[in-house]
Amino acid sequence: MAKAAKGDSRAFALIYDRYAGKMNWYFLRMLGKDAEKARDFTQDLFVKLAEKPHLFDTGKKFSTWIYAVAHNMCKNEYRKQSIRHHVPGDDIGVEHKVSDKHAKDPAMEVDKSTFEKMLEIELNLLDENHRTAFLLRYKEEMSIKEIAEIMGSSEGTVKSRLFYTVKKLSEKLKAFEYN
C-alpha cells in the first residue's frame, strides 16, 4: 500500500485483486446478505482508497487497516438504517418456528444447506460487534490482537465476545448439525 500511496498503479491493482473479494464477502455478511449494498460498499471502500491512498497508516498492517475502515463503514450504516435485526428472506419468527420443529423432530433430515440457512439467521441476530469479531476470527483467521485493533476494543473484550458467540451459536445450531 505504501507503493500505491506513491502512485504505483500496479500495486493498487494488486491490492484490489487481493482484497476486493474478501471485502465483498465481509460486507455481504455484515449487511444482512444484501448483495447490491455489499457491492456498493466494496466499491466505495476502494474508491476511497484510490482517492486518498495517503490515508493509509504505514504503522499498521494493511489487512488490519482495511478491515478497520470496513468496520467503521458498517457501523455508520447500522446507525443510519438500524439493520441490526434485519433478517433476509423469510420472516424471522417463521424461521424460529421451523427451528423449533427441527429441534423437536429428530427424524427430520437436516442437511448442510439448512445449517447454512440457520447460521445466517443466527449471525444476523448477533450484535454487530460480536458478528464482526466472529467473522474476522473464523473467516479471516485473524489474531485476537488484530481484531482488537480493528474494532478499537481491548483484547479481553474480543476474547469474551468470541467465546460467548461460539457458545451461543453452538447452542442455537446444535439441532442442525449434519454429518
Add this chain to the structure above:
Amino acid sequence: MNPDIEKIEHLLMAKSFNELSSAERELVLAHLSGASEYEHMRATISRVKTVFSAEAAGISPELDMKEAVLNRFEQNKPANTGILSKISSFFETLFPNPGVRFAGSIGLVIVLVITGIAFWPKNEEHVAYMKLPEMNEQTDKTKDSEVQQNQVEISTITPSKPDLILSEIAEEDILADQTEAESGAFAEDEAVEKNYPAEVPAAASESVPVYRNDDGYYQYSNTRTADADFKRNEVSDAVKVYDKKASPAGASKTKPAKKEEVAAPAPGKVELGSGIAQESSMGELKRIPVWPGMENETSEAYRGTLRKLEQYFKEELVSIQNKGNASYIYLKLELNFNTKGEVIKAKAKSEYITSETLQKIEKKAMLLPAFRFTSQSGDISTSQVYLLRIL
C-alpha cells in the same frame, strides 16, 4: 469472567473432549457445562469455517469495478516532485523504520528550534571589534609597512542563523518589533492567535461540526459517534499508550488514564493536556500521529504542513523574544486541506506558558509527539496539530 478463548479454542480445534488432559479438562469445565457443550462448540467452529470458506471461494473481484477504481486511482495519483518530497525520500532511505524516522523528524525540529533560539540576536547591535596585529620589534621595514596597513581591522559579527528556520525573517521591521518589546512583560499564560486569511478560498469557510459529549469530550466529525463508543475508544487508547510508555501522570495498565487525560480540545479554545491518544478511529474521525507516515501523505499536504510549521515557528521564534520569562510554548495549528491535499487554510494559535502551567500539563498528558486530528467536512479535511516545544 474473561475466559481465555484462545486456549479453549485451540483445544476445540485440536482435541475431542476425551483427548483432553486433566488440566485441560479443568480449564474447559471452568467455562463450559460439560463434554456435550464442548463437542457442540467444536462441531460449530468446524462447520462454520467450512461454510465461510465455500462462500468466500464463490466471490471473485469484479472486473468492471476494478476498472472503475483503477481509473479513479489514476486521476488522483499524487504528484511526487519538489524538494520536500525529495527530503522525504531521503529520510525514508536513511531511516527505513517509521518509528526511527519519526524520532528523527521530531529531533530535527527540536534541534532547529533550539538552535534558532540560541543563536538568534537578542537586541544587541552588531558588534565591531578591533583586531590588533601582534607587534614584533624584530620585523623588517616591509613587514612594518604591512602592519601599518592592517593595523585596524574591523569585523562585523552576525549571529549564526539556521537556514531552514531563520533565513527569511531577518528583515528590519521584524527586528524593530523585537527591540520594542518590554522585557519581562509576560507574567501570565497568554494566548496568541494568527490567521492566514489570504490563502483561504471561499469553500474553506465551511466549518467542521463539533460535538461535545456529556462528559466533556469533543468530537470533530460529520457523523456523531455514540457517546458510549467514544468513551470506550478513548479510554482504550489511553490504556494502550500507558501500557507502552511510562506516563508522567503515573498511569499504567492497572491504573488507566482518567478520561480528562485524553480529552480533545474544542476548536478555538486550547485546553491544556490534549493530544495524548495514539490512534483511534471513531466513526469518520481519524486521529493519528502527525509525523509517522507523513512520507505517505500526498506531497502537497506534506509540503503544506511543513511550510505552515516552518512559517509558524519562524514567527514564534521572533515573538518569543518579546515574552520575557516565558519558558514554554504550546502550539496549535489548524490546517484545512482540499481534496487534492493542498493546504488551503492555516490557523495557528499558541499559548505562552509558565513552568507552573507546564507542570500541570505534564501531570495530564504527554504532549510530545504531536498528534493530528483529522476530520472531513464536504470536500475539506481539517487537521489540527498540537505541539509543545520547550524553548
